Amino acid sequence: MQYLRPFFRILPFLLIISLYLLTLPGCTPLYPETEESIRKSSDKSVKPEISETGKDSIDVVAVKKVVAPLRIGVTDGAPPLVSKKGKKFVGLEVDLARALAATLGKKALFIEVPWAEQINWLEQNKIDIIMSGMTITRPRTYRVNFTTPYLRGGQIMLVRLEDRNLFSTGVYSVMNTNHTIGVVTGTTGDLFVTESINGAKIRRFEKAGDGVRALEKKKIDVLIYDAPMVCHYAAISQGQKLTPILHLATEEYLAWGVAKDNDELHSRANRFLMEIEKNGRLQRLITKWIPYM
Secondary structure (H helix, E strand, C coil), X not given: CHHHXXXXXXXXXXXXXXXXXXXXXXXXXXXXXXXXXXXXXXXCCCCCEECCCCCEECCCCCCCCCCCCEEEEECCCECCCEEEECCEEEXXXXXXXXXXXXXXXXXXXXXXXXXXXXXXXXHCCCCCEECCCCECCHHHHCCCEECCCCEEECEEEEEEHHHCCCCCCHHHHHCCCCCEEEEECCCHHHHHHHHHCCCCEEEEECCHHHHHHHHHCCCCCEEEEEHHHHHHHHHHXXXXXXXXXXXXXXXXXXXXXXCCCCHHHHHHHHHHHHHHHHCCHHHHHHHHHCCCC
């Protein structure tokens, strides 16, 4: 045993040195790591919760699916189809737009667009659909995929009540005359008067309401505009001073405009129109906003 005494004397120092070396960075442990120990070490930041059934369960943050709204292009100034009341849009088209959006499981987002820019915005994907009293015309069909028409109309005249006999034959009353005709810029009425009435004295307005006020103040003799809007303005005129001449100068159909490549929206909008026409909802809404029609 005597030859072991020197070893026992230095053993404490050897243990101290070994412990010191183990604390240094990068030192290899005295025992090799197993695959299980490595996995446990790397998983320290993720600790599965133990459910009551004893099975591992990891909480997952639910990701709510964001549904894009239905972007509806509207132009103010065309009651009873679309107009602004305060900061909100109201009218037949607005009620129909909300119902369509609900059917699609979307929120209706009304985007105010200048009338002349409606089709441009549709082609530029700034809006999904035009619902603003747009009539189907041949030039428009080259750029817009129209839905099934929801309302039949056309161009008629709004006149002062005192002049109703003077213009009783409708648009023929202003052919080859010196009467001043009011139209809304860029509308079907504007196009009709420009192309069909030779030498007509035309005064253009940005909004129909401006034309109505000009008629009341005798700055124009007649206003030619879409039938639904003419009937509306006649109904709300103060003291019933205005009246419509119910002779259609043209036969037109109002519909909604969808982009040429948006077949899905076009199909679903048509299906929606078919359903509300069948169950009578469409006619109830039309009667609500346009009693004359």
